[in-house]
Amino acid sequence: MIGIGVIGCGYWGPNLIRNFNSQPQAKLIAISDLDEKRLNQVGLLYPDTRKTANYEDLVNDPAIDAVVVATPMSTHFKLGMAALEAGKHVFIEKPMATNSDDCRTLIAAAAARNLKLMVGHTFVYSPPVRMIKSLLDDGELGDIYYVNIARVNLGIFQKDANVIWDLAPHDVAMLNFLFGAEPVAVSATGHCYVQKELGIEDVAFVTLEYPGGRLVHIHVSWLDPKKIRTCTFVGSSKMLVYDDVSPSEKIRVYDKGVDVQPHYEGFGEFQLQYRSGDVFLPHVDTYEPLKAEAAHFLDMIQDKVVCQSDGTHGLKVVEVLEAACLSLKDDGRRIALELIG
Amino acid sequence: MIGIGVIGCGYWGPNLIRNFNSQPQAKLIAISDLDEKRLNQVGLLYPDTRKTANYEDLVNDPAIDAVVVATPMSTHFKLGMAALEAGKHVFIEKPMATNSDDCRTLIAAAAARNLKLMVGHTFVYSPPVRMIKSLLDDGELGDIYYVNIARVNLGIFQKDANVIWDLAPHDVAMLNFLFGAEPVAVSATGHCYVQKELGIEDVAFVTLEYPGGRLVHIHVSWLDPKKIRTCTFVGSSKMLVYDDVSPSEKIRVYDKGVDVQPHYEGFGEFQLQYRSGDVFLPHVDTYEPLKAEAAHFLDMIQDKVVCQSDGTHGLKVVEVLEAACLSLKDDGRRIALELIG
Amino acid sequence: MIGIGVIGCGYWGPNLIRNFNSQPQAKLIAISDLDEKRLNQVGLLYPDTRKTANYEDLVNDPAIDAVVVATPMSTHFKLGMAALEAGKHVFIEKPMATNSDDCRTLIAAAAARNLKLMVGHTFVYSPPVRMIKSLLDDGELGDIYYVNIARVNLGIFQKDANVIWDLAPHDVAMLNFLFGAEPVAVSATGHCYVQKELGIEDVAFVTLEYPGGRLVHIHVSWLDPKKIRTCTFVGSSKMLVYDDVSPSEKIRVYDKGVDVQPHYEGFGEFQLQYRSGDVFLPHVDTYEPLKAEAAHFLDMIQDKVVCQSDGTHGLKVVEVLEAACLSLKDDGRRIALELIG
Amino acid sequence: MIGIGVIGCGYWGPNLIRNFNSQPQAKLIAISDLDEKRLNQVGLLYPDTRKTANYEDLVNDPAIDAVVVATPMSTHFKLGMAALEAGKHVFIEKPMATNSDDCRTLIAAAAARNLKLMVGHTFVYSPPVRMIKSLLDDGELGDIYYVNIARVNLGIFQKDANVIWDLAPHDVAMLNFLFGAEPVAVSATGHCYVQKELGIEDVAFVTLEYPGGRLVHIHVSWLDPKKIRTCTFVGSSKMLVYDDVSPSEKIRVYDKGVDVQPHYEGFGEFQLQYRSGDVFLPHVDTYEPLKAEAAHFLDMIQDKVVCQSDGTHGLKVVEVLEAACLSLKDDGRRIALELIG
Numbered sequence A, B, C, D: 001m002i003g004i005g006v007i008g009c010g011y012w013g014p015n016l017i018r019n020f021n022s023q024p025q026a027k028l029i030a031i032s033d034l035d036e037k038r039l040n041q042v043g044l045l046y047p048d049t050r051k052t053a054n055y056e057d058l059v060n061d062p063a064i065d066a067v068v069v070a071t072p073m074s075t076h077f078k079l080g081m082a083a084l085e086a087g088k089h090v091f092i093e094k095p096m097a098t099n100s101d102d103c104r105t106l107i108a109a110a111a112a113r114n115l116k117l118m119v120g121h122t123f124v125y126s127p128p129v130r131m132i133k134s135l136l137d138d139g140e141l142g143d144i145y146y147v148n149i150a151r152v153n154l155g156i157f158q159k160d161a162n163v164i165w166d167l168a169p170h171d172v173a174m175l176n177f178l179f180g181a182e183p184v185a186v187s188a189t190g191h192c193y194v195q196k197e198l199g200i201e202d203v204a205f206v207t208l209e210y211p212g213g214r215l216v217h218i219h220v221s222w223l224d225p226k227k228i229r230t231c232t233f234v235g236s237s238k239m240l241v242y243d244d245v246s247p248s249e250k251i252r253v254y255d256k257g258v259d260v261q262p263h264y265e266g267f268g269e270f271q272l273q274y275r276s277g278d279v280f281l282p283h284v285d286t287y288e289p290l291k292a293e294a295a296h297f298l299d300m301i302q303d304k305v306v307c308q309s310d311g312t313h314g315l316k317v318v319e320v321l322e323a324a325c326l327s328l329k330d331d332g333r334r335i336a337l338e339l340i341g
Helices: A013-021 A036-043 A055-059 A073-085 A100-113 A127-137 A163-179 A289-301 A311-328 B013-021 B036-043 B055-059 B073-085 B100-113 B127-137 B163-179 B289-301 B311-329 C013-021 C036-043 C055-059 C073-085 C100-113 C127-137 C163-179 C289-301 C311-329 D013-021 D036-043 D055-059 D073-085 D100-113 D127-137 D163-179 D289-301 D311-329
Strands: A002-007 A026-032 A050-052 A066-069 A089-093 A117-120 A144-154 A185-191 A203-210 A214-221 A223-235 A239-243 A251-260 A272-281 B002-007 B026-032 B050-052 B066-069 B089-093 B117-120 B144-154 B185-191 B203-210 B214-221 B223-235 B239-243 B251-260 B272-281 C002-007 C026-032 C050-052 C066-069 C089-093 C117-120 C144-154 C185-191 C203-210 C214-221 C223-235 C239-243 C251-260 C272-281 D002-007 D026-032 D050-052 D066-069 D089-093 D117-120 D144-154 D185-191 D203-210 D214-221 D223-235 D239-243 D251-260 D272-281
Touching: A002 A013, A002 A055, A013 A026, A013 A036, A013 A289, A026 A036, A026 A055, A036 A050, A050 A055, A055 A073, A066 A073, A066 A289, A073 A089, A073 A100, A089 A100, A089 A289, A100 A117, A100 A311, A117 A289, A117 A311, A127 A163, A127 A239, A127 A251, A144 A163, A144 B223, A144 B251, A163 A185, A163 A203, A163 A214, A163 A311, A185 A311, A203 A311, A203 B203, A223 B144, A223 B223, A223 B239, A223 B251, A239 B223, A251 B144, A251 B223, B002 B013, B002 B055, B013 B026, B013 B036, B013 B289, B026 B036, B026 B055, B036 B050, B050 B055, B055 B073, B066 B073, B066 B289, B073 B089, B073 B100, B089 B100, B089 B289, B100 B117, B100 B311, B117 B289, B117 B311, B127 B163, B127 B239, B127 B251, B144 B163, B163 B185, B163 B203, B163 B214, B163 B311, B185 B311, B203 B311, C002 C013, C002 C055, C013 C026, C013 C036, C013 C289, C026 C036, C026 C055, C036 C050, C050 C055, C055 C073, C066 C073, C073 C089, C073 C100, C089 C100, C089 C289, C100 C117, C100 C311, C117 C289, C117 C311, C127 C163, C127 C239, C127 C251, C144 C163, C144 D223, C144 D251, C163 C185, C163 C203, C163 C214, C163 C311, C185 C311, C203 C311, C203 D203, C223 D144, C223 D223, C223 D239, C223 D251, C239 D223, C251 D144, C251 D223, D002 D013, D002 D055, D013 D026, D013 D036, D013 D289, D026 D036, D026 D055, D036 D050, D050 D055, D055 D073, D066 D073, D073 D089, D073 D100, D089 D100, D089 D289, D100 D117, D100 D311, D117 D289, D117 D311, D127 D163, D127 D239, D127 D251, D144 D163, D163 D185, D163 D203, D163 D214, D163 D311, D185 D311, D203 D311
Parallel strands: A002 A026, A002 A066, A026 A050, A066 A089, A089 A117, A144 A214, B002 B026, B002 B066, B026 B050, B066 B089, B089 B117, B144 B214, C002 C026, C002 C066, C026 C050, C066 C089, C089 C117, C144 C214, D002 D026, D002 D066, D026 D050, D066 D089, D089 D117, D144 D214
Antiparallel strands: A144 A223, A185 A203, A203 A214, A223 A239, A239 A251, A251 A272, A272 C272, B144 B223, B185 B203, B203 B214, B223 B239, B239 B251, B251 B272, B272 D272, C144 C223, C185 C203, C203 C214, C223 C239, C239 C251, C251 C272, D144 D223, D185 D203, D203 D214, D223 D239, D239 D251, D251 D272
């Protein structure tokens, strides 16, 4: 049994607590939150679990093997380091930290002590993303030309992070996982409308270039009348639309495309053929991604799996966000990532 | 009665012929096409109209007061000039010409002869766009923050123009009309997937900056599984989505937004209030835009109206397309339009 | 070459004229309409075709082998008989006649002269219905439990026929074709709202019982805010929804159902298993049904095919409509069709 | 403070427990369930509340003023009577009982002791239904012609009740509330497909006639590929569609209809005018209906409100269900409700 302690009982923490508590391989030893009222309320469901307002008590509890950090982004580094220094494996919510240097320090600290470090990029463990991964790996779509993503809705405006840091981590983590690769260049433009005086962008367009010419265009916004979560994958053989808002039809595979005749000798003879065939909506499992994520962390600790969102994966996401914000401040200049990563 | 001659009986020409023929102020005198078979087939419906394969016959017909040019883009300039030089008013299909210099020459030629010159930017005359114009002018949406446009579908790939020249003229003409202004800067990125060897972009993202910080982001593509035609207008008071593909619900006005409290003294006191109210789908007339467009041209000739898509309007569209393609070739560099226009 | 004459240039006639004219096996000899202005207008496209306001001229034209009747329902019988008596094959628009006795007289008249008689039940020739037929025949859905149909919209109110005679012929013809069988019983309820004083039902619910316990429930209405054309086929293996209003996704096959375990011994052991699998949207051809229908009639004349909507098929539809109206006047009483047919 | 006891911790009970617990006017004294494991699990969140597997302990607890019955339908009568006899106010989940006689006994028992009796017809308290009620009462739709309802999905098949008893109570309770009236006649047809051997209908069509000729047609089914919950209200002035499955657009008011000219003198002069105007999607509150329902019960106990789903309301629903099943067994015969009610 792996002893688990969770720091943070806010919006997301209770979901992690519930899912780690239900794992047969784990035992929920302690939970912590600065807000004692919140801590006790969440704690009601776990009468045998220790509650403490002091995260140091939790981090130093010898019954705890692994610490889960589900606090605001700005405290990820401090709490993650404290847990690693106390010899615990660490699971940190996304984004891993507020900058890539902190990520590197966390990775080095874990490596030095031979401890595991995982980042909570939930989408990597969600059923539709797993299904897309398997379709891509099977070559079902052919070569991927480009991906177009909209992740927009009304609010919630953050005061300490712009819309890229708030919404884009999901997309970058998902794409790095799907492509098994990281972007070679990033550019971004963004605009401050509602929080103009704070200089916080609420609308942004981010472009990622992956190896092999695969392009990703991401529109993130807190200023849209409808909640939209669509990713359109355009491949040389087929096209796929992933609509995460749809309750029952999240993935559509279109047998559509344009075929270029392989040989032609001049401008006039260049021939295209349009294909417009069946549409297929595969059944997508409906398990809770967090449950798979929690199990994955426990498996990782026991060396049963290679982690799909480890510290390095988390770092790569933060590097892209950093570069995107650099580009944002420089009129959308293309930032090559080799120079940074 | 205004005598009308139409050059071009291809895909679009017959619609213009039909609509000019049905105008009580006009008489269809002649139609012309290089393809005699096509000319005669289209001509069956107009037994009293002269048919000629030679456009010069048409242009020099003294019974004709105005010439309508509905031929491929590359011939717009030559045919438009010929008609103007023969003393005819001229209606040219969009885009006005293949470059802005040709547009300026046409404008000057019309002005020198005191002739009318109009460009067939149909969207300017379409019922949903007229309704949006009136909502914007009434201040219904408040200040416009930004507009996000998707104009994508599968094909039809052109061989002599990229996707920007093919699809974006609609959007630029519409926005210049709606805002009563032209962009101050343009940037664009684009990609060649299917016609890589011809170097013709099939996917592009264009950003327009209008005076007052209004931003427009346009996604045009020939490589998408679904036909999408949506324009989202985000205003300080309300938001509007215009979906031109929807058969009966083209316009939705959302009483949604974020209100910033006017006075605050520090970071912590900055307060936002979300509004999520009714949605209104106004009834949109269903008349054919071309009919209004044809009537507008005839009214213009008789000095009854100020034209809403005259030569200068057509030129401004072409200038934006030129600048977008310049940016495209230069890694998405921002092109200020004062330098060009 | 089969010489064709078409009587009726109203709403539907021109479509038949156009499609018969384009058939390589046929020659359009004459068209007829009482309204000479309409006749001449429609005739413009067919300069070599004879136009006559007198249908007798057409019916007696020796160059004509087959007559197409596309006039109001109340004249179908008289015109069909005239053509048959003149020795012509006959194609009559749906519904075949205003009562089943007239249908039988037409069938007998054709048989006596060895002439062909076909009814224009277009849906039988439409691509989505052909696809459903082939899925049903292949057993893809298993046994059909029931079919639920909505055919509703706002208007157009008829003054000489109720909503059942106006809208239900499509459904009855389609189902008789799909099942290769006719209903054994019919019941219907209906209501007069808008034309209460004329006693014309504008809303009705019709239930058809087909052999093997297959049930069909049809909702027809002229009083609905949205145009709806959906048929849901519930089978023991799969379910299918046919949405004729959808421009590009007319057919959806759901791999969904409930499986009953074959053996069980008591109430408590009765076990059900729910299946909720993939959804499949087959590509449906987009040819014009009328073109296939016209070709089918010509093939029938040449004894190349067995007609799928011959006089008997048309009669069976009229019998169901008659029985439905009988039930309507008798509080929804179930009418067994053996007693009538 | 009103002391509350809740019997039943199954699927629905915990929602009632949570909502009564959060009411400032009430105190949750005890909860009960035969399944002790379930009782303790649910009870974790309410450490100060008494748990008992014996409902008699709860019913006789002097600290309890009102008892909430959230058990299977077949036990409603016994538990409701026990609570009334112990002098407690009673809230019973829907349907009130398995037959109307039991309902009448419950009503009499409450009246004799001057106790309150309410049935948990949640839809009566749901925000969209409240909004429709206010639109109808304001005459916004004009006279209601008819209502068409679909309440269909795949499963869950019941073994002790047919699809009418399972799904139709929602609709009957909603309509009785909206119209402030009860049906004068009922008819129903139904079919057993999956549970044929048990004789349990899984698909049914129910027709209700309300005073003033208002008709309601209800389709209930456990055998449909999609979850559909739509009610279309067709009125003489406007039409309204209530889609309970839509997450954000539950109500659409269509300014559509057909106007009959008031005076006409003969068949030929009968004139209809179609109206097709704006569509309005009012913002619908998103509070939890159960919270309003719980508050309503507490207000009722304190004589602050007249109950909108009291025992008589619950009885009227059961009478309709009984009559519908009678009709079902008699080939859809129309059952007048005066004879029963």
